[in-house]
Amino acid sequence: MVVSPSNNPVRSMAVPLALLTVVLLVAGCTSGGDRAATPTATTAAPPAELQVKLVTSARGPERGFNAKRAAKRAAPGVERFLDRYLTTAFVGAAGGKQGWDELLALFDTPVRAAARKQLDALSLGAAAPQVTAVRPKRASARAVVLYGRQPAAATVRLVFDATADSANGSGEIRLRSVLQLLATRRGWRIAAFDSRTGAPS
Numbered sequence: 001m002v003v004s005p006s007n008n009p010v011r012s013m014a015v016p017l018a019l020l021t022v023v024l025l026v027a028g029c030t031s032g033g034d035r036a037a038t039p040t041a042t043t044a045a046p047p048a049e050l051q052v053k054l055v056t057s058a059r060g061p062e063r064g065f066n067a068k069r070a071a072k073r074a075a076p077g078v079e080r081f082l083d084r085y086l087t088t089a090f091v092g093a094a095g096g097k098q099g100w101d102e103l104l105a106l107f108d109t110p111v112r113a114a115a116r117k118q119l120d121a122l123s124l125g126a127a128a129p130q131v132t133a134v135r136p137k138r139a140s141a142r143a144v145v146l147y148g149r150q151p152a153a154a155t156v157r158l159v160f161d162a163t164a165d166s167a168n169g170s171g172e173i174r175l176r177s178v179l180q181l182l183a184t185r186r187g188w189r190i191a192a193f194d195s196r197t198g199a200p201s
Contacts, residue, residue: 050091053140054079060147074145078154081106081181081188082141086160089123090175091136094164096129108182108189121195122177124164133165134173154181154188174198 056078058070088103100116103123107115119125124134138161145154160175180192 050083050086050136050139052079052082052086054082054143056143056145058145058147065147070147071145074151074154077188078143078145078156078181082156082158086139090160090162091134093124093128094131094134106190108184108191111191118195121197122193130166131164132167135163135165137161137163151183153183156181
């Protein structure tokens with residue numbers, strides 16, 4: 001199975017994180033008034049280390065294919081890619097000083113323009129300059145890796161919860177994404193995505 005932009009149109013159903021974070025950090029409440037945000041204490045908590053918990057399975061040619069061994073083989077590369085993505089999009093994006101070129105480089109060329117237009121659904125987006133720190137709470141993923149002779153593509157369901165701090169307080173952020181990854185000469189790249197950000201329900 002080949003994952004391509006034509007077969008997997010880029011979609012994003014998002015509550016823009018920029019608007020969400022501004023509401024959380026300035027107005028002190030969650031989107032839609034679901035739940036009040038808790039202000040940060042005077043002494044900020046030490047930043048939590050980002051650690052992606054990944055469950056991997058594999059599919060490939062039926063004859064002689066060892067799915068368990070293939071999944072174990074692919075897992076480290078997928079985990080490193082997801083760690084890089086979350087670091088670039090959230091944890092390392094606080095302050096908005098780095099721009100988004102490094103994040104967009106994780107996307108396959110045909111979908112980079114679409115990703116640039118939907119940064120609020122994929123990252124801190126426009127809210128990054130107001131955020132002083134992102135403290136990860138949960139980062140987990142389930143990946144199904146498709147094999148030919150080598151890993152060719154993967155479908156990843158990614159969950160990320162964190163607390164965003166600013167000078168005005170803190171608020172909870174949440175990412176829920178389905179990423180279609182493509183194996184390239186430069187490593188894994190995002191070939192299509194369905195990504196949502198918003199306050200915890």
